[in-house]
Each structure stands twice: as C-alpha cells, then as structure tokens.
Amino acid sequence: MSRIFTAEELLAYDGAEASKPVYIAVKGVVYDVSASREFYGKGGPYEAFAGRECSRALAIMKVDAAECNGNLEDCTEKQLKTLDDWIAKFNTKYTVVGKAAEPGSAEEADAATRRAAAKPGSSGKWQDEQVDMDEIRKTMMRQSPFTPGLLTTLVIVGLLTALAGYILYIDMTGQQPLEPHTEL
Ligand code: HEM
Secondary structure: OOEEEOHHHHHOOOOOOOOOOOEEEEOOEEEEOHHHHHHHOOOOOOHHHOOOEOHHHHHHOOOOHHHOOOOOOOOOHHHHHHHHHHHHHHHHHOEEEEEEOOOOOHHHHHHHHHHHHHOOOOOOHHHHHHHHHHHHHHHHHHHOOOOHHHHHHHHHHHHHHHHHHHHHHHHHHHOOOOOOOOOO
C-alpha cells in the first residue's frame, strides 16, 4: 500500500536535510526526486517545488512556492498540456512513493490523526508554528530579488566602476597638456 502524505508531511521532504529524500507531488502523486537533488535540493533552481504539490507551478511554468498547489481551475488547455508533459517526464524518470492527501479530505484527516498518535506527548501546536515561520522565512527569501548571487555581482560591479573611475582620474590629472606639434 502506498503511503498517503498530508501537505505538512510532504514538506518534511523539501531537501533541507541532506540525509532525507526529496519528494515532490504532481496531481496528487508523490515522486522521489532525490536523484535530481541538484535541481530540487537546497539552493537548487527548483527548490521551491520540493516537498510540495507543484501541479499549478508546473502548468503555468512559474518557479514560485506561492504557486505550488493543486489549483488548475483557471489553467488554459495549453497549460494543462504542459503539466501532462511534465508528468510523462516524471513517470519515466522517478519512482512514485505515495499519494498526496487532498486538502480537507478524510484521507488527510486520517493521516494527520495517525501522525499525532505516533507522537504521544506532543501537542503539535508549537511544531506547527515552527513550520509556519520557517515557511514564511523561506518564501520571503525566495521572493526577494536580492539573492546572495545578485548582491555579490552588484558589489563587484560597484568596485570595478570605482576602480575604473579612479584610474581615469589619475590618468587625466597626471597627463601633461600636449605641446603644439609645430616643430614636427
Ligand atoms: C530561463 C529559463 C529556464 C531554463 C534555461 C531552464 C533550463 C533547465 C535545464 C537545463 C534543466 C535540466 C534538464 C535536464 O537535464 O533534464 C531544467 C530542468 C527543469 N526545469 Fe527548467 N529552465 C528554465 C525555466 C523553468 C521554469 C520557468 C520552470 C517552471 C516550471 C522550470 C522547471 C524545470 C523543472 C521542474 C526541471 C527539472 C526536471 C526534472 O526533474 O528532470 N524551468 N531546466
């Protein structure tokens, strides 16, 4: 029997921990994408998808955690076809490890109950808040246009511009006025 993941359980496989596999869900099917950790793992170009149901993001071709959900209601035929192409690719490339419980479904409630029962003594509340804060922080990092790479580039470009200006300045102030070439 394949495992059923709640959204919260799936998020535990977001690639943040190198020792854990990385999972993504597409149309409710959970794939183990650990083989492509360089894409979906921490710092990878598609880390926003890791640990999430990313059908919508794949359909509309947006690498954005905020678009990672199963809502395809307003998607065009072309976008739905794009999603089917992704699914075909994932089916040939990755192993299916389970199903994502539909939000609000009985399956999800069952999975959540099972999980709470497996951890006696934990209220769950404090942990939920931790996950939420982590999620917000990650989303903010992702949405900020000032990625560490961009900041480094800006600093280097700034330094080079200042250096070029300084050299130009030395060059201009150090240069003697040209003598008229009357004797040539
Ligand atoms: C400038 C735009 C982009 C470029 C140049 C680009 C390039 C690439 C390349 C070279 C790969 C590796 C392909 C492979 O080795 O199999 C890749 C994988 C991937 N791309 Fe993009 N990409 C772009 C935009 C996007 C966008 C907007 C999405 C949003 C859905 C996306 C989703 C993906 C996914 C999910 C994979 C991994 C597929 C897998 O697991 O095998 N890419 N991309």
